[in-house]
Amino acid sequence: MSSAASRMLPPTGRMLPPAGRLGRLRRAGTDAGSLRLIERHARAYRHAWLVFASGVFEPLLYLLSLGLGLGVLIGKVPGPGGRLVPYREFVAPGLLAVSSMNGAMYDSTFNVFFRLKYAKLYDAILATPIRPAQLALGEIGWALIRGAIYAVAFTLVMLALGLVHSPWAVLAVPGAVLIGFAFAAVGMAGTTYMKSWQDFDYVILASMPLFLFSATFYPLSVYPRPLQVIIECTPLYQGVVLLRDLVLGAPGPGLLWRAAYLAALGLAGLLVTGRRLARLLLV
Amino acid sequence: MLVRARGLTKRFEDFTAVAGIDFDLYRGEAFGFLGPNGAGKSSTMRMIGCVSPPTSGELAILGLDPVRDGSAIRARLGVVPQEDTLDVELTVRENLLVYGRYFGLPRKVIRERTAALLDFVQLADRAADKVDPLSGGLKRRLTIARSLINEPEILILDEPTTGLDPQARHVVWDRLFRLKQRGVTLILTTHYMDEAEQLCDRLVVMDHGRFAAEGSPRDLIARYCSPEVLELRFDPELHEQAGDKLKDFPAERAELLADRILLYVTDGDEALAAVRETGLEPLTSLVRRGTLEDVFLHLTGRRLED
Known part of the structure; x- marks a missing residue:
């Protein structure tokens, strides 16, 4: 089974298309498969645009409550390099990172599980020329497009509220998309192992502490050193710092490492997901 | 010859669903797999549909290997699965539009075919409706329309009328009969003998993963x-x-x-x-x-x- 499944995976070095015109035609016809799934989702959300739009509001509500509300009481906190910044400026990029994670996780876990087990969407699609790895790429691609739209909206609001002081902030949007990529891919890979809705408690169990403790709401320096080391290993912390450094205009070389870490997680999740979908659906 | 199978076998761990079957399928015929639940019909259909790799034996579909060339073969097949897999988040028309896009067809071609297919399955007046409230019979007809969007060379139907009321079954049979008259090659499984008698030129009786007999409905009745x-x-x-x-x-x-x-x-x-x-x-x-x-x-x- 596994060898058969891996043969259905997409154009990596392992599966070279047959030479000649037929092979080229076939690739041209089917390699856009992941785009077709994105097209399908775009169409489906036309019937649920309110659900789509609601994704913009969640981080905004947090920003209003924590940044502008709680921020009045807190005053200044140490930002990048220990420089003191107003709390609302500190927390805003953190909220962008968190909402990128949450949005990606929601799309790639609940929605994917529903399509996999109940809507039988993937069974229908795999009867067409589309291959399992293209499904994985399409799902994750969709999560990223959605995430990018939300990130642009949030960044514009930050700008409007005067929370942005550096042109580097433009890179916060691709940064947020990268966070989304890591979590969408890992989340979807995990979803392929889930048996029932109860298993989603694990998703909450994993994302809730990340959400609360990844130096999103306060600086890492409040923790004792051993705890700091653990938190520095988590992807959301790396994402939070990435966005905070960009938005507050203090990018350093560490930025590249953080980006590479998130990208590597995403790629690993993508590969696992393609294989798992083949194993689950092509039996 | 469109499909050729020799010693085709499908095993799931220690259960053998298909135990080495041989058959040939020719262009333009309607070929039926008749048998009770668990006979191995659906496993055979899934192997022909290139969504289930054979455990052993030979299988060639349209002259191609289903494991290596699955995607290219599927581009030329139409599939009506046993369980409806319609897209419930979309309307009737959108189901055909989106499905056609999965085949990489241009939108203009899909729009033309969608109109003709909805007429064919008598669903044109429901085109803008959501799928979920449709009755079982209408969903089946939509699934049949969907399976035809790529103008397939082979139409695979896994128990096309199971679960439908008698009236809905007759409508489905009528549409399938018309397709047959147009020269579409049909492969279907059924556990209804009246369905097999009406639609199949040739059929195999399947039991425990093997063929118990093979022939036209009339031959089989005369013989057994x-x-x-x-x-x-x-x-x-x-x-x-x-x-x-x-x-x-x-x-x-x-x-x-x-x-x-x-x-x-x-x-x-x-x-x-x-x-x-x-x-x-x-x-x-x-x-x-x-x-x-x-x-x-x-x-x-x-x-x-x-």
């Missing part, structure tokens, strides 16, 4: 069944006793079912008179022609829908 069948129903208390008595009755064969006794004879009325002469008086009796159900009963000793 008598010209007429006398069905007798007795008072439940006398049922077994009557069965014992009729075992030695001069019929080709007798079958004692839970509720009826079947006598396979040349002349049903004559046989009924002879039964009455032995002193047995059935509550009801029916003389009918042999069907594929009788063939199946003869070949496997079991009824199809049990």
Whole structure:
């Protein structure tokens, strides 16, 4: 089974298309498969645009409550390099990172599980020329497009509220998309192992502490050193710092490492997901 | 030849669903797999649909290898799965539009075909409706329309009318018959013998992953069944006793079912008179022609829908 499944995976070095015109035609016809799934989702959300739009509001509500509300009481906190910044400026990029994670996780876990087990969407699609790895790429691609739209909206609001002081902030949007990529891919890979809705408690169990403790709401320096080391290993912390450094205009070389870490997680999740979908659906 | 299978086998861990079958399928024919649940029909269909790699044996579809060239083969197949897999988040029309896009067809082509296909399955007036509230019969018709969006060379139907009410079944049969008349090659599985008799040029009776018999419906009936069948129903208390008595009755064969006794004879009325002469008086009796159900009963000793 596994060898058969891996043969259905997409154009990596392992599966070279047959030479000649037929092979080229076939690739041209089917390699856009992941785009077709994105097209399908775009169409489906036309019937649920309110659900789509609601994704913009969640981080905004947090920003209003924590940044502008709680921020009045807190005053200044140490930002990048220990420089003191107003709390609302500190927390805003953190909220962008968190909402990128949450949005990606929601799309790639609940929605994917529903399509996999109940809507039988993937069974229908795999009867067409589309291959399992293209499904994985399409799902994750969709999560990223959605995430990018939300990130642009949030960044514009930050700008409007005067929370942005550096042109580097433009890179916060691709940064947020990268966070989304890591979590969408890992989340979807995990979803392929889930048996029932109860298993989603694990998703909450994993994302809730990340959400609360990844130096999103306060600086890492409040923790004792051993705890700091653990938190520095988590992807959301790396994402939070990435966005905070960009938005507050203090990018350093560490930025590249953080980006590479998130990208590597995403790629690993993508590969696992393609294989798992083949194993689950092509039996 | 569109499909060629030799020693085709599908095993799931220690369960053998398809136990080495050979068949050839030719362009333009309607080929049926008749058998009870669990006979291996759906596993065979999934292998032909290139969504299930064979465990062993040879399988060539349109001259291609389903494992290596699955995507290219699927581009030329139409599939009506046993369970509806319509996209419930989309409307009737969108289901066809989106499905056509999965095949990489240009939107203009899809729009033209969608209009024609919705007419064909008589769903044009529901085009803008959501899918979920549609009845089972309408969903099936939409699934059939969807499977035709890529103008497939082979249409694979896995139990196309299971779960439909009689009226809805007849509409589906009518549409499939029209497709057959147009020259579309059909492969279908069914456990309804009337469906197989109506639609199939050639069929195999499948049981426990193997073929028990193969031929046209008429051939099979002629080969494995008598010209007429006398069905007798007795008072439940006398049922077994009557069965014992009729075992030695001069019929080709007798079958004692839970509720009826079947006598396979040349002349049903004559046989009924002879039964009455032995002193047995059935509550009801029916003389009918042999069907594929009788063939199946003869070949496997079991009824199809049990």
